[in-house]
Every structure is written in structure tokens, then in C-alpha cells.
Amino acid sequence: MSVVPGSELAAGIAPGRLKLYRGGEVRLCPHTSMSVNSGRFGLTFAVNTGSLEVNYSWLQRGADFLMTPDFSIQLQAPNRYHFEMGINSKGDTCVRTLPGNSGYLQFSELMTAATHSIRPGESIVFRNGKLESSVPLPATEPCGCPEPPPMVQASAQSPATQQPPTGTPGAITSNRDQTQPLPPDYPGQVHVEVDTPFVFSGKSVASVEPYSVAKVQLSSLPNVFFVQESIDPVVLQEKPAQVSVREEPAAQVQASSPPPSAKKAKKGFFGKLKGMFSGIFHR
DSSP states (O other), X not given: OOOOTTEEEEOOXXXXXXXXXXXXXXXXXXXXXXXXXXXXXXXXXXXXXXXXXXXXXXXXXXXXXXXXXXXXXXXXXXXXXXXXXXXXXXXXXXXXXXXXXXXXXXXXXXXXXXXXXXXXXXXXXXXXXXXXXXXXOXXXXXXXXXXXXXXXXXXXXXXXXXXXOTTOTTOOOTTSOTTSOOOXXXXXXXXXXXXXXXXXXXXXXXXXXXXXXXXXXXXXXXXXXXXXXOOOOOOOOOOOOOOOOOOOOHHHHHHHSOOOOOOOOOOOHHHHHHHHHHHHTTO
């Protein structure tokens, strides 16, 4: 997975490798945690306790820094760095340069102004986190990642088969004729007893082929499960809807119709005269 600046990495029971885009890698030993950050001129690695191995070439202009609880280690470019380092809880810090290392490791104490340079091919251990207590690191003393345990190979020779004592009920010897029937079983006798876990995975079911496959043509078999008569389908024809007209009584029809307008009666001379005076006096 990709690691962004500010990430914290940790190795479990197996070593972990941090590969750099510019080339090379930093190997984290088991049970070691490290934080990674990027600066303007290089990378910064911070380790508390544990062991690691640095193996990369720093060809561009700049410098990387490796921080511990007691020291600041500067890796100046351009150089090739290949070394291993270990820090314990007491502050003891060991450094062993490996073949191919060509750069100087510049150590500086964080609490004081003391400095120390480790040349290529040199191995030193600093006791109690102090540069002044540096001593050469013996070649037999481990410093980086521990060596993996040796692999134990099983012997190709099988152990000799133990012959059961004669007279044991149900015992079968190797010189018995295989064509003879087996001896009768006794109550409580156990032939083979196996104690092993079984793991089932549903993903591999599709890849397992059955032992035998039977092909049957269903069209050649009589239909004995769904016996029914063949009935011609009936299709209904669509017809327009019929609406019946309701008849109403003639008297009700005549009552609902408006009455004809009555003709106005003709007025005579005196009627007109009366109407004129009523219009003048508003009566």
C-alpha cells in the first residue's frame, strides 16, 4: 500500500519493508514501529525502540534524518547507505555498517552538543544513550533483525513399523495372506482413530467436479407428474358497452319545462293616460 508523509508503520512477528519511490528500502525488524515524514531536502524517520536496516542510495542533493529518543542521525547525500541499527529500552544504541555502505553517519545528541561520525566499515554501540560511552561492537553481538530460526527438515527414512505382540486380539501382521478374511471384531475395538481439523471453503466448490454425471433427455420421458387434459383456450371478444336510456313520466317532463311567456294585454287610451300620470308623480 502507499504510505503518505506522517504515517506510522509497525511490524508484527515478521519483518516489514518500506520501499521508497526514489529507490532502496528501509526494513523494519519484528515488533518495531517507525514514523515517516518528508521535509524540504529529504525524509525523516523516527524510531523509539527496536531494530531496522537501511539500504538505499541517496544521490540527489539533500539529507535524511533518523531520529531516536537520544540521537539525531544525519545521512548526507550523495552517498549509499547500508547499515543496521538497534535501540533497547535502556538507551543502548548499536550501529553496524554493512557491505556497500559509503557514507558517514553523523550522530548528534539531542540533549547536548556532542557529535560523533561513524566511518564506512565501522561498528559501534553507544551505552545508555551517550556518545562518550561508545565501544566497538563485537562481530558476534546481534544488532539488527534477528536471524530466522533454522528450518528443520524431516528425515526421508520412515521409522520402522512396530509389530504388535502375538496373541493380541485383532492384530494383523505383514505376512498375513491378503486373500484371507479379516478376523472378527471384538466389543470396544477401535480400528483407526484420526484427530485432524477439516476446513471447508465455499469458493472451491465450483472447481470440484462430481464423480459421475447422468444425462437424461426429459422430452423422451412420459409426463407422469403433471397429467392433465389438453383444453383449447377460449378467447373473449371485446364488444362496445351498451347504455340503457331511462324513461321519465310525461307529467314530470312538462313540469320541468318552463311555461310559455304570457302575452301582454293591450292598453287603451285611458290606460296610457294613467301610465303617463303615474310616471310623472312616481306612483
